[in-house]
Amino acid sequence: MRVPFPPRFAARLQGRRVLDLRRRAKYLIADLDDEHSLVMHLGMSGSFRIDEATPVGFPRKSDKIAAHDHVVFHLDQEKRVVYNDPRRFGCMLLIATNEIDADKLFRGLGVEPLSDALDAALLARVFRGRAAPVKALLLDQRLIAGLGNIYVCEALHRAHISPLCAAGSLVTARGRPTAALARLPQAIKEVLTDALKAGGSSLRDHRQIDGSLGYFQHSFRVYDREGAACPTPGCTGSIARAVQSGRSTFYCPHCQK
Numbered sequence: 518m519r520v521p522f523p524p525r526f527a528a529r530l531q532g533r534r535v536l537d538l539r540r541r542a543k544y545l546i547a548d549l550d551d552e553h554s555l556v557m558h559l560g561m562s563g564s565f566r567i568d569e570a571t572p573v574g575f576p577r578k579s580d581k582i583a584a585h586d587h588v589v590f591h592l593d594q595e596k597r598v599v600y601n602d603p604r605r606f607g608c609m610l611l612i613a614t615n616e617i618d619a620d621k622l623f624r625g626l627g628v629e630p631l632s633d634a635l636d637a638a639l640l641a642r643v644f645r646g647r648a649a650p651v652k653a654l655l656l657d658q659r660l661i662a663g664l665g666n667i668y669v670c671e672a673l674h675r676a677h678i679s680p681l682c683a684a685g686s687l688v689t690a691r692g693r694p695t696a697a698l699a700r701l702p703q704a705i706k707e708v709l710t711d712a713l714k715a716g717g718s719s720l721r722d723h724r725q726i727d728g729s730l731g732y733f734q735h736s737f738r739v740y741d742r743e744g745a746a747c748p749t750p751g752c753t754g755s756i757a758r759a760v761q762s763g764r765s766t767f768y769c770p771h772c773q774k
């Protein structure tokens with residue numbers, strides 16, 4: 518994996534109970550009953566699935582270790598949780614639960630996009646005077662934690678903001694959000710909520726825990742739709758593609774200013 522497993526990883530997990538399961542930014546956190554937490558990141562291609570385990574002595578075909586299964590957690594109740602990661606950019610760490618917030622992975626992370634902390638006033642404070650494109654700032658995990666390329670493209674389209682525009686141009690001289698910026702927090706929350714309801718976006722590797730695909734990719738309005746008609750009602754534009762910081766940006770030059 519991207520970083521080595523913790524020393525004695527399996528031994529330290531054996532017999533532990535999971536007290537809580539939560540998420541911070543792109544990290545999944547399982548708080549254990551020994552005051553440590555299992556911190557997991559899916560990297561580019563990681564996924565978890567839940568298998569029915571086999572009672573001892575009764576091998577079943579479904580219990581086979583598949584290609585790229587790197588970690589198997591054997592739970593009681595005949596279940597096992599399998600971590601699969603073809604590209605091995607994921608990681609698993611053990612961190613003292615009360616030290617997580619101060620850990621170098623977590624300190625300095627921005628607000629959760631679905632929390633009340635993300636609002637237009639916060640964006641105006643951070644964007645004020647910044648010449649960088651708004652898309653680059655939205656992808657900066659020190660500002661908003663957990664937003665990726667797809668959902669930034671989709672949110673900017675819903676808010677009718679060009680990904681290329683300077684972030685500072687969305688703030689008035691008095692430091693207030695413009696009308697466009699005032700739409701952005703709600704657009705971000707709506708895109709994420711819609712995607713969660715659809716089980717996420719399965720472009721390459723993403724799977725739900727039962728192995729099924731997410732289907733939000735069928736609801737993309739701009740992402741990966743270069744040349745298609747813009748879905749904004751009344752807009753006659755078509756979706757364009759640009760490259761920003763080495764990543765593809767999709768947007769409608771007609772209705773995103």
Ligand SMILES: [Zn+2]
Nearest residue numbers: 747752769772
């Ligand atoms: Zn448009």
